Amino acid sequence: METARLASLIAATVTMGLVSGLFYGFAIAVMPGLKGADDRTVIEVMQRVNVAILNGWFILGYLGAFVCTALALALHVPSDGRAVLPALISALVCCIVSMGITNKVNIPLNNALENAGPAAAGREPAAVRRAFEGPWVRANVWRTVLCTASTGFLAWALFLHGRMR
Template sequence: MSTAAGLHEAPLKDPVLVAATLGTGLMAGLYLAFDVAVMPALARREDERFVAAMRRANDALDDNAAFGTLFLGVFMATGVAARRLARADRSDAARQARAAAVLYGLSVVVTICANLPLNRRLRTAPGTSAAALAAARKAYERPWRRANAVRTAACLGALALLGDTARRRAAVRTR
């Protein structure tokens, strides 16, 4: 087996690490899309359209089993990958995977403690008057964006660690 072929084949021998890496990338991409596209586009909309769009987006994600499975499955896969690496006596790789699990875990905690409560408050915000919608938006937009930026950074950090772990595993297997 050539080195180039080995670099492409070896990471696939650890499907849990691959799943953790790909899932983390998907979650980072989702959060980043909100940071760089969705929220800036909605920021230019009037309060009524902003609130309505965020309510619809949040409802779509809340009712989506695939999203929930990915959201929690990534955390579990990263932890399992770290444990498997530790059992295989790959302490450096296990350490990186544990750090990735901590970073991804931070994104889970931020989601549960910040984003979801903000989403619920926006969903149940009383009133349809311009003043009520402006107040709901003001209480939501900036804190939600800050929390989302934290989740994005945490997921990107976890992705970098998992990608490096997979790369290193591939390099070791081809020697």
């Protein structure tokens, strides 16, 4: 059982770190890099990214972060390792809130952008971009902060777990 606890903590930390890094990359490089591009380019690039990201590797990390964190918490509840519970609960709450932001803000914005058609053909590209970019970037910053906090809580849980041995 101890091996499962440790393995779930490591897997949660790694997968959450991957998700944090992905969101961080968008926050500090991708979206700022697109800021100077014309409206049609931003729309086309983000439409392509939104299709490309829906792959097994993303799903493994994104859902894996939640599943592994929840599993680590569940495995530590009945153990003598309850010192890690506050960190694991905090990590899971941050993860869930981040997923909520993704589901309530980022995904609907991605879908609206996709529904605008190829580079917003037939619509005013500047209006399509304005409706997407600002809200998406703000939501992404929040989920970046939350996933980074979750990663920190998981790292702290790993530290505490190691001290208990």
